[in-house]
Amino acid sequence: MTYKIGVFTYTNNDVDWAGSPSDRRSISGYCVLVGGYLVSWKSIEQSVVARSSVEAEYRAMAAATCELVWIKQLLRELKFGETEIDCYFVRKKILSGDIVTKFVKSSDQLANIFTKSLTSPRINYICDNLGTYDLKREDVYRVVKALTVTGDGLSADAKSFTRFLVREFERNGVNLTLSKKEELQRLTTNIDELSMQYIRNLDDDCSFLLFTDVELDGLPPEFLKSLERYGDGNRKIILRSHQVSPVLELCKVGSTRRAVAISYGRRCEANVTILEQLIQLRHKLARLLGFANYADYATDDRMAKSSSKVGASLIDD
Known part of the structure; x- marks a missing residue:
């Protein structure tokens, strides 16, 4: 969404419908940039369970719109450039031209960082674009790297942080040659595109199963009433988490x-090929960054530090 005010204000708004595994509340998130700088952000469970993704999206848009209106009023008081509720509130702002809605590809959605579980490269990409930190600047890397060698006057916390920064810089390939950096960029782009295609395939999947009322014994009457009926009287179970979870938890049959469970696990056969490609690309990325495999890369910045330690702990248990 974009406000038409003197200083360029931009917000990314996203929602993960029924994203909370404990109570199925949707997770809203937004980030607001003014003049290209991040000034406001939020990631929070919605107050009530949304019964549809449209309802969840409107609530998320309303929250982001409220934040934008507040910021706009603040800027107006500071000599730069108004209030309502939920979808009517958003609608009024759109019709008045204060807000312009614009499609943003999932791969470019910066607010994903507030609502989704993302890979480390994806998090770094978003942080770079939010301006929180830039892990591609070689000049900064050299200064921080030097501090790990000559920083005798640093506190223990400062030394730990500089080591963390060096590791993050190197995990993003800042110490590689130009040709390897270009290869890393190609690999990262391919991984992001395939990952988003994997998610889109799941989102677009319309698989379902049909069951009689007897076969759905144990499910609450309210849930059964919400299921679509076919001509033969059978009820339709869509293979999405909001319908699959109640069946797996409550059905007595x-x-x-x-x-x-089997059909839910076998959705999107096309994703098998994508997954195989992702495994190969991630292995190449890990090798390019100096790791034996992607498992070592993924655990390098975690407590275990290596896949071998994870394996050993599993064997000990």
Whole structure:
């Protein structure tokens, strides 16, 4: 969304419908940039459970719009450039021209960092674009690297932080040659594109199963009423988490739970090929950055530090 005011104000708004595994509340997130700088952000569970993704999106848009209106009023009082509720509030602002909605590809959605579980490269990409830090500047890397060698006057916390920064710089390939940096960029782009295609395939999947009321024994009447009926009277279970989870948790018929679990796990056969490509690309990325495999790369910045330690702990248990 964009406000038409003197100083360029821009917000990324996103929502993960029924994203909370504990109570199925949706997770809203937004970030606001003024003049290209991040000034406001939020990631929070919505106050009530949204019964549709449209409802969740409107609530998320309303929250982001409220924040933008507040910032706009603040800027107006400072000599730069108004209030309502939920979808009517958003609608009024759009019709008045204060807000312009614009499609943003999932791969370019900066607010994903507030609502989604992302890979480390994706987090770094978003942080770079939010201006929180830039892990591609060689000049900064050299200064920080030197501090790890000559920083005798640094506190223990400062030394730990400089080591963390050096590791993050090197995990992003700032110490590689130009040709390897270009290869790293190609790999990262391909991984991001395939990852988003994987997610889109899941989002677009319309697979479902049909069951009789007897086969759905144990499910609450309210849930059964919400299911679409086919001409033969069978009820339609869409293979999405909001319908699959109640069946797996509450249905008393084992054959029904088994059929739903297997079909849910086999969705999107096209994603098998994408997953195989992602495994190969991630292995190449890890090798390029000096790791034996992607598992070592993924655990390098975590407590375990290596995949071998993870394996050893699993064997000990």
